[in-house]
Amino acid sequence: MANKDDYIQRFTVSERITHILLFSSLIILSITGLTLKYHESGLAQWIIRMEGGVLFRGKIHRLAALILMGTFAYHILSIIFSRRAHAFFQDMIFRKDDLSCFAAIFKYNLGLQKELPAFDRFTCIEKFQYWAVGIAVVLLSASGLVLWGETLFMMVFPKWAIDLNHIIHSFEATVGFVVLVVWHLYNVHLNPRVFPMSKVWLTGKVSKEELKRDHPLEYERRFGNGQE
């Protein structure tokens, strides 16, 4: 077995719990939401019956939404008040070289480029996923709250605005679901490097070897020039 020193802490307990709350609420929201959108399919109808009918399904959906919004608020608050989370957020901000990074990854995968660009703490793909989820959560929470208090909303806005809001909520959710399921699940489960599952989300630890391979710039910052 690898030595304890061979591992570094990538995610704290609080970050791991945030992640667990995030994905469990998102899974519940997806199941309860998509079954309503695709209510014509037999599978969706079966799931809706399992969920206790259309109206109870809505209650589950709103409860999960509250958990999601709470998690989101906690994340924002920690970015503001915790030094570590603040640094985490700053590392997530897109930089100039992230633009060329996407092209480079594509070229590398096509075999047009021998080496991957040297990544820092978060790769451009990880940043993209972080922001995609973040923006989706903001959009879906806002449009979801509007649907929740539709009569209140319609005191100010006309009916077509709520119809539009409905469209945005349902389609944005579909795009978000597609990105998460297809891409994120590939990256952390089916990806041949980590199959069947990357355990970072549970242990919060990555090996130094992995860090050196996936995030060489961070490795360099932490341990010097690969001489360790």
Added chain:
Amino acid sequence: MAKSRQIFLLSILLMVIPLLVGAQERRCLLCHGKKDFRAKDTAGKERSLYVDETIFRGSAHGKLSCVDCHLDTMELPHGKRLKQVNCGDCHYRGRTFGQGPAIEYLLYRDSVHAKERQKGNMKAPDCASCHGTHDILSRTDIHSRGYKLNIPEQMCGRCHTKELADWKASVHGPTAHKGDLNLPVCTNCHTEHGIRRVADPGSTVYATNIVEMCIKCHGDFSIMQRYGKNTEEVESYYESFHGVATKFGEKNIAHCASCHGYHLILARNNPASSVNPERLPATCGQPKCHPGATANFAKGKVHVNPKNRESGIIYWVALGFKWLTITVLIVLFIHIFLDFLRKVQERRKRGA
């Protein structure tokens, strides 16, 4: 000799029987053929006991004789009051003539009308209340009570007067349809014999069943086309949350009649209509629906279909999202495919 006398008597008898049968009708009509033949009924009310022979002979039962239905006639003149005719003797159990076993009788037995009578409410109709007695005509006869256009006024509307008046003033009424046989009459939604209470889940107009009644016409493009309408309202309803929830059996969710009304359904541009833009906020704002609904509820199409170009911005945003989803999917799959190949290669190299 004796034998020939027997044959003679038998042939006389055979000749006389038909005369006797005919004569029996004559004998009934000796009294019942008189226009002023009257008697007091059990309630003490004076009733006419006159039977117009011409009308009876012209009716659907004109070939029968009196005693075919009035089975308890044992002697003429019959001293005591005869029992009420039981239509089910022919129309349910079946006899050598008559309609034979029919579902109508069973349907009626479970209907609200029959149940009310069982409870002792004799105002509820039995067969004769709607169909008449000696003057029953085939429903295809334009003078029949059961002829489609006569049903509301000559059958149901005799008791259900408010519903009749509402229906007559509605878009479904005869004024709006001018003799058009496509109009819905009472029985098209409520059925004929098996009518049930609205609150009965077995009713065709129960909250979760009523949409099925409306879409018999409103979901049929070939019918709607004749009135310059289409079936988009039905499609958009089934796509809406109201429609989905109703389909899943929720009964406190808006169905067609929740907004459009039941008997007094009026066109949207009629100021008295519950779906007129002026009145829509009050309709949506019913206490158990969206209390506090404002005029904004009427701003925008109600039956909005995102798949229809006429929906404007909603159509375009939905279309945009659809293509965004498709593009994202394609790009992701290409990326994943390439990434996967590359990493498999990498692994083999390392393994080698």
